[in-house]
Amino acid sequence: MPYPLIPTPCSPLARMTLEILNQILTSPAMRDLLAESVAYEGDSLRLQAFLRRQAVSPAVSQALAELAELRRRGRAKFSRADRMFFTKQALEQATCEAVATHRARRFEGLRTVADLCCGIGGDSIALARYADVLAVDRDMALLKMARENASVCDAAGRIYPACADVTRFLARAEAYFIDPSRRVGGRRVQGLEEMSPPLSFAGDLLARCPRVAVKLSPAADYEPVPWDGEVEIVSEEGEAKEAVLWLADFKSCRRRATLLPSGASLTDEPVGSPPVTEPGGFLYEPDAAVLRARLTDVLAARLGASPMDKRIPYLTANDLRETPFADAYRIEGIEKLDIKTIRRKLRKSGIGRIAIKKRGVDISPPEFAKSLALEGPGEVVLVVTRLRGRPYVLFCSPVSRI
Numbered sequence: 001m002p003y004p005l006i007p008t009p010c011s012p013l014a015r016m017t018l019e020i021l022n023q024i025l026t027s028p029a030m031r032d033l034l035a036e037s038v039a040y041e042g043d044s045l046r047l048q049a050f051l052r053r054q055a056v057s058p059a060v061s062q063a064l065a066e067l068a069e070l071r072r073r074g075r076a077k078f079s080r081a082d083r084m085f086f087t088k089q090a091l092e093q094a095t096c097e098a099v100a101t102h103r104a105r106r107f108e109g110l111r112t113v114a115d116l117c118c119g120i121g122g123d124s125i126a127l128a129r130y131a132d133v134l135a136v137d138r139d140m141a142l143l144k145m146a147r148e149n150a151s152v153c154d155a156a157g158r159i160y161p162a163c164a165d166v167t168r169f170l171a172r173a174e175a176y177f178i179d180p181s182r183r184v185g186g187r188r189v190q191g192l193e194e195m196s197p198p199l200s201f202a203g204d205l206l207a208r209c210p211r212v213a214v215k216l217s218p219a220a221d222y223e224p225v226p227w228d229g230e231v232e233i234v235s236e237e238g239e240a241k242e243a244v245l246w247l248a249d250f251k252s253c254r255r256r257a258t259l260l261p262s263g264a265s266l267t268d269e270p271v272g273s274p275p276v277t278e279p280g281g282f283l284y285e286p287d288a289a290v291l292r293a294r295l296t297d298v299l300a301a302r303l304g305a306s307p308m309d310k311r312i313p314y315l316t317a318n319d320l321r322e323t324p325f326a327d328a329y330r331i332e333g334i335e336k337l338d339i340k341t342i343r344r345k346l347r348k349s350g351i352g353r354i355a356i357k358k359r360g361v362d363i364s365p366p367e368f369a370k371s372l373a374l375e376g377p378g379e380v381v382l383v384v385t386r387l388r389g390r391p392y393v394l395f396c397s398p399v400s401r402i
């Protein structure tokens with residue numbers, strides 16, 4: 001695929017200028033120095049002393065120290081982070097490997113995908129398992145990092161980088177994936193039209209191609225999106241990581257919650273809202289993806305469970321059913337939210353260790369725990385919430401997620 005490399009101005013980078021990056025990429029001695037810097041494992045004083053002994057400028061030394069630290073932090077997102085290239089902001093914005101791998105599967109069967117706004121290549125690398133990837137970003141230094149990272153991850157043969165403004169460069173492909181920047185002009189933006197490129201750019205692409213996917217913040221308000229599509233919320237280990245709009249031919253339902261690492265997926269179904277009930281023997285706390293995808297009613301129908309307050313998404317039932325979509329707790333007792341009564345009850349049972357969960361009640365868990373002043377070997381989970389509008393505390397013990 002002979003794609004052009006169209007140079008456009010680079011955004012200012014923290015320490016890693018394009019010039020320094022070029023020096024590192026082209027000099028085996030500098031690469032060795034970088035590998036040695038990573039081996040200092042975040043011991044910044046010893047690393048700085050080491051770098052001072054090398055024949056490099058202060059600017060290069062700073063860039064190497066920063067990259068070594070980013071490689072260390074990058075391990076939380078990438079299995080080969082120790083050899084990859086990042087800037088601080090690009091690492092923060094990059095999709096982590098597990099999420100990118102999950103998302104990329106939907107592109108299987110296509111020959112070409114354009115990854116518009118590829119950054120350091122987190123998504124391009126995952127997409128390259130399934131298709132040839134045209135990776136476009138307007139920041140030349142990030143694009144070079146993406147190319148290098150692709151090579152570290154054995155994906156370089158299927159990634160074709162192009163440096164351009166995606167709104168001006170007509171990238172031809174069978175599908176488009178867009179991961180817009182939510183940092184514009186040095187500040188975080190919330191609005192979907194404030195992103196770069198704005199969400200409406202996906203509409204321009206839809207006019208040309210029936211397969212467009214857009215990554216959004218998991219907190220984004222996706223209701224005003226003007227196109228018919230699917231919203232998938234992805235969580236990893238219970239934390240909501242991203243929302244993806246799957247537009248036109250990509251749509252397979254209206255709303256989906258996907259949990260990683262299991263890959264379990266819950267989709268919308270026509271179920272009614274369950275009635276509010278009294279607490280039963282068990283309490284379910286839905287996964288963050290289920291909550292953000294507004295699928296609590298679907299989960300309640302599957303579990304034969306109901307809410308205990310019409311505004312709060314904790315669910316309760318008398319029988320325990322297996323589910324990957326919620327944490328389950330056995331309800332051992334219930335008290336009104338009265339600190340003296342709760343303290344007395346916990347002390348009597350020898351409870352010294354508590355975990356506090358709260359929804360719908362304005363307390364600070366650390367202050368609440370401090371005011372209980374407990375000692376003892378026993379453990380309990382306190383769920384501070386509302387039952388039919390009134391504040392209560394439920395004494396619970398966890399049942400592991402199945």
Ligand SMILES: C[S@@+](CC[C@H](N)C(=O)[O-])C[C@H]1O[C@@H](n2cnc3c(N)ncnc32)[C@H](O)[C@@H]1O
Pocket residue numbers: 090093094095096116117118119120121122123124136137138139142164165166167179180181182196197
């Ligand atoms: C959220 S990051 C992409 C992260 C990437 N998906 C990854 O996993 O590494 C957004 C990127 O969009 C790029 N960008 C923003 N507006 C752009 C535009 N109009 N044209 C090209 N690139 C753009 C930024 O340079 C930044 O690298």
